[in-house]
Amino acid sequence: MTIGWLLAAEEGGFGVDFNILETNLINLVIIIGVLYYFGGKFLGKTLSTRQSEIKTAIVEAEQRKKDAAAALAEQQQKLAQAQEEAKKILAEAQTTAERSRDEILKQSQIDVERMRANAAQDLTAQEARVMRELQQRIAALAMERSEAALPDRLNEDLQRRLVDSSIARIKGE
Structure with missing residues (x-):
């Protein structure tokens, strides 16, 4: 059958052409034509x-870019x-701290003055108490000595004259 194909090709019918250059070019043109027509x-x-x-994706990407830029600007x-x-807040805190410090300093000065006044009062009261105690002690000592010397x-x-004088005072006065 191969021989039949060869003979038919030589007589002008269908057959196998062994000329590679011509065959490939014709086949390529046929394939391109078929592809162009059907494809x-x-x-x-x-x-x-x-x-x-692709256009839709580009538009969406541009929109997302705009949205991201707007969100970035907002943030x-x-x-x-x-x-x-x-x-x-920091400035207010500093102002509050300074105000508190000033108030604490003023309050501490007031407290120191009050403590000084209390200390002076206590000192005066103790001095008066010590003086009273000294007077009482001196009076007690004087009484003891008087009683001892009496x-x-x-x-x-x-003794008789003293008693008489006391009775006379009570009656007469």
Whole structure:
């Protein structure tokens, strides 16, 4: 059968052509033609679908980029506001601390003055108490000495006159 194919090819019918250069070029043109005719619509449709998908993806990416930029700007603004608020809070805390320190110093000065006044009062009160105790002790000592010396000086005659004088005072006055 191979021989039949060869003979048919030589007579102008279908057959196998052994000339590689001519055969490949013709086959290539035929394949390109068939692909262009049948595959043009399919390939065009696929490429157009792919192109629209890419355009949609680009638009969505640009929108996401804009949204991200807006969100970034908003967050930066919030950060700036938070930093300003932190500065205000810090300034208020410093002012409050200074005010508290001044009040504590004033109160401590008042307390020191009050303590000094109390100490002076206590010192005066203790001095008066010591003076009273000394007076009482001196009076007690004087009484003891007087009582100790009285029996030696007081004789019967003096005792009688003293009693008489006391009775006269009670009656007469």
